[in-house]
Amino acid sequence: MFFGFTALECYVIIVAIFAIIYLFTPRKNIWLPFLVITVLFAALAYNLTPDVNDDLTTYYHHMDIFRKDGVDGLNYALEENWFEWRTYRVSLYYFYLLSKLPNNNYLSAVTIFIVYFLGFYVLYKFSKKFDISKFDLFLASMFFISTYWYYDTASGIRNGLTFAVVFACAYQQFVEKRHILLCYIGYIMAVFMHSSGIVPVI
Numbered sequence: 506m507f508f509g510f511t512a513l514e515c516y517v518i519i520v521a522i523f524a525i526i527y528l529f530t531p532r533k534n535i536w537l538p539f540l541v542i543t544v545l546f547a548a549l550a551y552n553l554t555p556d557v558n559d560d561l562t563t564y565y566h567h568m569d570i571f572r573k574d575g576v577d578g579l580n581y582a583l584e585e586n587w588f589e590w591r592t593y594r595v596s597l598y599y600f601y602l603l604s605k606l607p608n609n610n611y612l613s614a615v616t617i618f619i620v621y622f623l624g625f626y627v628l629y630k631f632s633k634k635f636d637i638s639k640f641d642l643f644l645a646s647m648f649f650i651s652t653y654w655y656y657d658t659a660s661g662i663r664n665g666l667t668f669a670v671v672f673a674c675a676y677q678q679f680v681e682k683r684h685i686l687l688c689y690i691g692y693i694m695a696v697f698m699h700s701s702g703i704v705p706v707i
Contacts, residue, residue, distance in 0.1 A: 512553060519545045520650060527646075532639050535632075539625035539646070546621050550659040551614035559660040564600060564612060571604035595697040596663050613659040616666050620658055623673040624649050631680065663699035671695045671705040 510518065523542040530537050555561035567587060570578040579601050582590055590597040603612050628649060632642040658665025674691035677684050695702035
């Protein structure tokens with residue numbers, strides 16, 4: 506519960522706030538509502554309590570070990586091959602890096618921020634490049650908001666993050682045709698973040 510609202514109610518309220526801000530924001534500053542909803546989604550993710558069966562609960566346990574034991578904990582995770590981390594080392598180092606923050610809640614918050622930032626960034630850049638109307642951009646944004654799996658990303662972390670990175674890299678490579686080397690680095694990181702990364706890369 507947040508301020509008396511459930512997580513789902515908060516999600517709906519955040520989307521409504523986005524729609525209202527979007528309505529009154531001039532086209533030249535249309536990045537503002539995207540930033541607002543991204544920050545609010547991240548704040549909601551920070552305050553989520555994972556279900557005992559969620560991957561996030563296990564990740565929290567691993568991050569506690571990393572926070573307590575440092576590099577020794579990292580090496581132990583590799584030896585035990587948790588989540589096949591001998592192969593998917595990008596996700597291992599991602600969790601290890603975020604374990605340096607004060608608490609585990611930042612894992613979901615940072616992940617959600619990255620995912621929605623990348624998604625809205627692509628929509629914003631695409632709309633500018635092809636002179637998409639404000640209304641059509643709003644429709645595209647609502648489609649993205651309503652179809653991207655928020656809770657699965659906040660609780661599962663790796664799958665949603667992987668798809669977001671590949672999506673952003675593919676846009677840069679094939680539409681903007683810029684930062685090609687960074688795009689290939691992004692593809693490689695996605696493949697070694699989660700097994701699902703192979704599908705969007707192909």
